[in-house]
Each structure stands twice: as C-alpha cells, then as structure tokens.
Amino acid sequence: MRKSPLPTMVDVARHAGVSPATVARVLYKAGTVSADKQARIEAALEATGYRPNVVARGLRTQRSWTIGMIVVDGTINPFFTQLTQAVRTEALDRGYNVLVYNHGMSAKREADAIANLIQQRVDAVIFSYGVAAENMEPLREASIPIVQVERALTLDTHSVLIDPAPGISEAVAHLAQVGHDRIAYIGGDPKLYPRPRPHGSTMEEDRLTAFRAAMLASGLEVDERLIQLGYYFNPAGRPITGEGRRLTRLLLDMPEQPTAIFASGDTLAAGVLQELHQEGLRVPDDISVIGFDDSIADMLTPPLSSVGRPLQDMGIYALDMAIASIANPGTELKSMRFATHLIKRQSVAQKPRQ
Numbered sequence: 001m002r003k004s005p006l007p008t009m010v011d012v013a014r015h016a017g018v019s020p021a022t023v024a025r026v027l028y029k030a031g032t033v034s035a036d037k038q039a040r041i042e043a044a045l046e047a048t049g050y051r052p053n054v055v056a057r058g059l060r061t062q063r064s065w066t067i068g069m070i071v072v073d074g075t076i077n078p079f080f081t082q083l084t085q086a087v088r089t090e091a092l093d094r095g096y097n098v099l100v101y102n103h104g105m106s107a108k109r110e111a112d113a114i115a116n117l118i119q120q121r122v123d124a125v126i127f128s129y130g131v132a133a134e135n136m137e138p139l140r141e142a143s144i145p146i147v148q149v150e151r152a153l154t155l156d157t158h159s160v161l162i163d164p165a166p167g168i169s170e171a172v173a174h175l176a177q178v179g180h181d182r183i184a185y186i187g188g189d190p191k192l193y194p195r196p197r198p199h200g201s202t203m204e205e206d207r208l209t210a211f212r213a214a215m216l217a218s219g220l221e222v223d224e225r226l227i228q229l230g231y232y233f234n235p236a237g238r239p240i241t242g243e244g245r246r247l248t249r250l251l252l253d254m255p256e257q258p259t260a261i262f263a264s265g266d267t268l269a270a271g272v273l274q275e276l277h278q279e280g281l282r283v284p285d286d287i288s289v290i291g292f293d294d295s296i297a298d299m300l301t302p303p304l305s306s307v308g309r310p311l312q313d314m315g316i317y318a319l320d321m322a323i324a325s326i327a328n329p330g331t332e333l334k335s336m337r338f339a340t341h342l343i344k345r346q347s348v349a350q351k352p353r354q
Helices: 009-016 020-028 035-048 078-093 107-119 133-141 165-177 203-217 242-252 266-278 311-327
Strands: 066-071 097-102 124-128 146-150 158-163 183-188 227-230 260-263 288-293 305-308 335-339 341-343
Touching (some): 009 035, 020 035, 066 078, 078 097, 078 124, 107 133, 133 146, 158 311, 165 183, 165 260, 165 305, 165 341, 183 203, 183 242, 242 260, 242 266
Parallel strands (some): 066 124, 146 158, 158 335, 183 227, 183 260, 260 288
Antiparallel strands (some): 305 341
C-alpha cells in the first residue's frame, strides 16, 4: 500500500488560510505575524503533523547538496533559460542538484517558491531576479546564502550584475560609423518598473542612460521623440512581441522615420522586425536594428546584431559565491559587475540614401 505523502509547508498554509511565506515567518521567527494568524498556523501545524526540515538559525548541520534557483520565467525570455542551464551544468559537475522555480513577477509565487525551497533544505538560493525583498527574510533566518543575478533588491547579499554601457556604446558607434544619425530607442519604461535602487538606479534607467551617453559620445543629437518606452513584452495570453510592434508603430507613424532602431531587449527587437516586415520595410536595407540580451538574436530573420552578456561566466560566478558561502557562512559579501559587448550579425547596413 502506498504511503501517504509527508505534509508540506504549503499544506500548512492552505489549512491555516495564509501564505507559505507567513508560515515560514512563524517557523523561523522572521518578522511579526498577527496573533490570529499565529494561532491558526500553530493549529494547522498540529492538525497536519508538519515538522520543518530546517530548524532555527545556526542548527543546520549538514548539506543537502541542492541549490535553489528562482527566476522570472524561462518561457517568456530565453535569457533566464540560458542562465539556468549554465548554473545547472556547472552545479552538476560540482556534485550539486538545482531546483528551479519561476515566479512570473508574482511576489506570492516567489514567497511560495522560497517556502518550498526551505522545506527542501536547499543549501543556497540564486535569484534572477527577485520581486520582493521581504520574501528573502525566511532564507536569512534559516542561514541560507542568497545570490542575486542581474538585478539586486538589497545590498546585503552577493550579487552578479551587468554594465550595459560598453555594449550599448559599441552598438550606437557601429550604427554611427555606417552613417545613421536618426537612431531610435525602444525599451522598458522605468515608470512601469518601479524597482528598488540599492545601487542608485534601475536596470531600465541604466540602459536608457547608456543610450543617451552613447549618442552624445558619437556626436549625435538625442531626439526625445525617437525614444519610445513601454513594457518588455505583452502580458501572458497575448503575443509576446506585441509591445515591440506597438512601439515600432509609433516610430513609423512619425513624419520623419528613424533609419535605425536600438531595442533594449531581444523580445522587443523581434516585435520590431515583425512590424517592419508588415510595413514592407527590409532589414537592414531600409532600416537597421540592434537588440539587447543576445538570447534569441541568432534565431531571427535576419540574424540580429545584439548586445550580449557573458551568461556562462555570470552563472559560474553566481554558483561560486553560493558554494563559498555554504562552506564558509562568514564569507565576505561580493558584488561583481560584468561588461556587455556587441555581437555583430546581419541586421545593420549603411544608412539608405534619402
């Protein structure tokens, strides 16, 4: 006869009518919980027979040889899939298993993932990237090391970041060298992504600032009308390239169209290519396009020039920091920033004659 599965933190949360993160706060004394919720959780613990696998801070005496990884959503942006694969491959070579959860920009799903990873007794957790800083508190209380990749919500963990300026500077200079002077920018709107600024700015602000600086460095005027901002992709259930197409349409409706477009994400660039094709414009003969991420760039038509990041190196460095912190909980916090670079393909050509 099959044995009944052991109760989980999610079972306790469901029984008590609270989130797994609230259960974790009670179990690991990570923050305050109302008296009513405390009583309901304690009753649920008794009713389900749940016993945590990880007890209070300082009592973790052995490794599970498992690392948790929480990412946005590998089904939307291949960047997360590629980063996850880099970590998985390297971790396997070092004797570690990797458990991966997607949160889809939902703080609740992120909290549930964290609760489940604590239940699984993971040795460390890598985020790419986190949604809510407070969700990480149960991990700290359980003395589980944290590494944040690409974007950091707080300064009190290891972090692996990128510097978009070198790659964007190369991209704009490349376009300027072949005669383009009306270069448009489409990207994530900082107002739509109100993120914490532990390092002084958000990723969206960094990319836009780098573009403006690159234009000036190449002796080009920054025409604010050619800067169109929005989301990186459409919500689930709608074509992922729809936002890139919408922003491109705004540019094409201008009396004087741009001769080149820089998109701050490859999914946006894919939408650019689709809208240009719909309009009967050829890339790169009529208009040049460069993306950012180098995630799907080589699968597009034409193969897209794109600003890339050293994903393999980033994944290995994140894993290095996680494993170092597992072996030595007192390891000094580190923050590494990797440079970007332009990968040239077939989507850029000489500015067409007017």
